[in-house]
Amino acid sequence: xxxxxxxxxxxxxxxxxxxxxxxxxxxxxxxxxxxxxxxxxxxxxxxxxxxxxxxxxxxxxxxxxxxxxxxxxxxxxxxxxxxxxxxxxxxxxxxxxxxxxxxxxxxxxxxxxxxxxxxxxxxxxxxxxxxxxxxxxxxxxxxxxxxxxxxxxxxxxxxxxxxxxxxxxxxxxxxxxxxxxxxxxxxxxxxxxxxxxxxxxxxxxxxxxxxxxxxxxxxxxxxxxxxxxxxxxxxxxxxxxxxxx
Amino acid sequence: xxxxxxxxxxxxxxxxxxxxxxxxxxxxxxxxxxxxxxxxxxxxxxxxxxxxxxxxxxxxxxxxxxxxxxxxxxxxxxxxxxxxxxxxxxxxxxxxxxxxxxxxxxxxxxxxxxxxxxxxxxxxxxxxxxxxxxxxxxxxxxxxxxxxxxxxxxxxxxxxxxxxxxxxxxxxxxxxxxxxxxxxxxxxxxxxxxxxxxxxxxxxxxxxxxxxxxxxxxxxxxxxxxxxxxxxxxxxxxxxxxxxxxxxxxxxxxxxxxxxxxxxxxxxxxxxxxxxxxxxxxxxxxxxxxxxxxxxxxxxxxxxxxxxxxxxxxxxxxxx
Numbered sequence: 001x002x003x004x005x006x007x008x009x010x011x012x013x014x015x016x017x018x019x020x021x022x023x024x025x026x027x028x029x030x031x032x033x034x035x036x037x038x039x040x041x042x043x044x045x046x047x048x049x050x051x052x053x054x055x056x057x058x059x060x061x062x063x064x065x066x067x068x069x070x071x072x073x074x075x076x077x078x079x080x081x082x083x084x085x086x087x088x089x090x091x092x093x094x095x096x097x098x099x100x101x102x103x104x105x106x107x108x109x110x111x112x113x114x115x116x117x118x119x120x121x122x123x124x125x126x127x128x129x130x131x132x133x134x135x136x137x138x139x140x141x142x143x144x145x146x147x148x149x150x151x152x153x154x155x156x157x158x159x160x161x162x163x164x165x166x167x168x169x170x171x172x173x174x175x176x177x178x179x180x181x182x183x184x185x186x187x188x189x190x191x192x193x194x195x196x197x198x199x200x201x202x203x204x205x206x207x208x209x210x211x212x213x214x215x216x217x218x219x220x221x222x223x224x225x226x227x228x229x230x231x232x233x234x235x236x237x238x239x240x241x242x243x244x245x
Numbered sequence: 246x247x248x249x250x251x252x253x254x255x256x257x258x259x260x261x262x263x264x265x266x267x268x269x270x271x272x273x274x275x276x277x278x279x280x281x282x283x284x285x286x287x288x289x290x291x292x293x294x295x296x297x298x299x300x301x302x303x304x305x306x307x308x309x310x311x312x313x314x315x316x317x318x319x320x321x322x323x324x325x326x327x328x329x330x331x332x333x334x335x336x337x338x339x340x341x342x343x344x345x346x347x348x349x350x351x352x353x354x355x356x357x358x359x360x361x362x363x364x365x366x367x368x369x370x371x372x373x374x375x376x377x378x379x380x381x382x383x384x385x386x387x388x389x390x391x392x393x394x395x396x397x398x399x400x401x402x403x404x405x406x407x408x409x410x411x412x413x414x415x416x417x418x419x420x421x422x423x424x425x426x427x428x429x430x431x432x433x434x435x436x437x438x439x440x441x442x443x444x445x446x447x448x449x450x451x452x453x454x455x456x457x458x459x460x461x462x463x464x465x466x467x468x469x470x471x472x473x474x475x476x477x478x479x480x481x482x483x484x485x486x487x488x489x490x491x492x493x494x495x496x497x498x499x500x501x502x503x504x505x506x507x508x509x510x511x512x513x514x515x516x517x518x519x520x521x522x523x524x525x526x527x528x529x530x531x532x533x534x535x536x537x538x539x540x541x542x543x544x545x546x547x548x549x550x551x552x553x554x555x556x557x558x559x560x561x562x563x564x565x
Binding site: 002003004006007009010011014018080081082084085086087088089090091092244245 | 298299318325329332392
């Protein structure tokens with residue numbers, strides 16, 4: 001096996017065992033989407049339209065799962081200096097960061113489908129465009145993970161990573177059309193919505209589940225891809241600048 | 246053959262010049278000691294040699310590769326043991342070693358075999374299944390060294406390998422460094438423990454304030470030191486006026502160190518004690534003790550770097 005592929009696989013395996021498959025993180029993946037679903041259920045009484053809120057809950061599960069995990073694990077490894085060991089290994093920085101982010105991407109994808117699994121017990125999920133939904137989920141997971149990476153390489157402490165993450169996450173919850181359609185947002189806030197990558201991801205999910213969309217799918221995919229590449233490049237540039245000083 | 250060759254290496258952090266154009270080489274198969282007081286530029290130099298820092302100027306050649314442009318090729322053949330352990334707390338000793346080996350493309354069976362061998366070699370075979378966080382300081386340091394050599398590197402960089410660990414572990418580590426070197430690994434060692442350098446290094450480079458001020462064979466340094474006669478006076482009280490007068494009165498001898506309560510004088514000839522005793526007593530500085538000091542590499546270090554021995558001791562204690 002090529003040594004690069006071997007290193008990639010082993011970094012991913014190590015992260016899965018050390019972080020993502022740990023009971024607190026597994027329970028996070030289950031509790032978080034349930035909490036969001038219950039919150040909407042309680043707010044709107046018993047007649048909540050599960051299918052209507054499903055894309056929003058999925059998107060938030062990915063966003064919170066990936067950004068929390070990645071920004072914490074990388075910051076933690078940086079503090080304990082074990083990240084230095086990876087930087088000193090003979091694999092390229094791009095491959096190293098891909099290996100470090102793949103675990104979070106997988107975690108995000110799994111998190112996204114937990115609400116789908118729960119929803120399947122209550123509503124008929126027929127009519128969902130599964131290929132489009134899965135593609136959207138993957139792209140949101142990639143973009144959110146790279147946003148987490150961008151946050152992780154911009155701070156020094158774990159608590160700073162969490163604070164900085166919230167600076168991005170909470171505006172996205174309210175401004176990305178997840179629960180309030182973009183058309184119903186105040187006109188002054190709408191341009192801001194189009195700056196957030198999750199706006200495009202949530203729109204893809206909405207179309208896949210409920211066949212409602214505000215943005216052309218090709219445009220949404222292209223913008224998400226641009227965000228993913230851009231965030232990855234900026235993050236690796238920051239690592240070179242800040243950590244290989 | 247020069248396995249490491251550094252030319253006019255510089256590292257600036259804004260206006261601060263941490264390394265100011267150093268030149269040195271390391272011979273293949275030797276143990277090269279890199280000594281200097283805290284903040285002299287030792288770790289910055291190691292970081293530049295291993296790829297954790299980018300030089301501001303200068304060149305690095307390691308085993309025929311450009312140490313700046315071809316750093317990933319260099320990292321395949323070097324092992325790095327930093328001054329603080331950098332393994333994974335939740336993984337066992339064995340898992341840590343196997344994981345580190347996987348970063349160098351060593352196949353599964355081979356890396357498992359090598360991990361078991363190293364655990365045995367470092368007398369950690371009984372504790373290989375324990376999480377790293379449950380290891381003692383000495384065990385952690387031994388496992389970090391094992392992780393640094395899991396891929397049989399040609400050159401091993403050791404940053405303060407025996408600092409802050411128990412005497413027995415330090416002894417084992419010194420033996421292991423010697424044995425690795427006997428097997429053909431070139432060792433680049435930084436240490437605060439002059440005794441380690443004296444015991445282990447073939448050659449020593451001294452770095453002070455970002456400049457290399459001397460590179461010489463350890464034996465020559467020791468011979469040079471042993472030609473000196475050194476006497477140390479411990480006095481009850483020393484004030485600045487007395488020190489200045491002392492320096493003026495005895496300007497024909499070397500006074501390499503004056504600190505809180507101690508004056509140390511050195512000369513190429515035997516030292517007559519009485520004039521110094523009389524001077525100090527007549528200046529209300531009661532002499533508590535006068536002793537002959539056997540010159541060691543520490544004296545050379547003090548002489549070359551200008552670091553007071555008291556400061557050196559404090560630095561060592563600080564590191565612990």
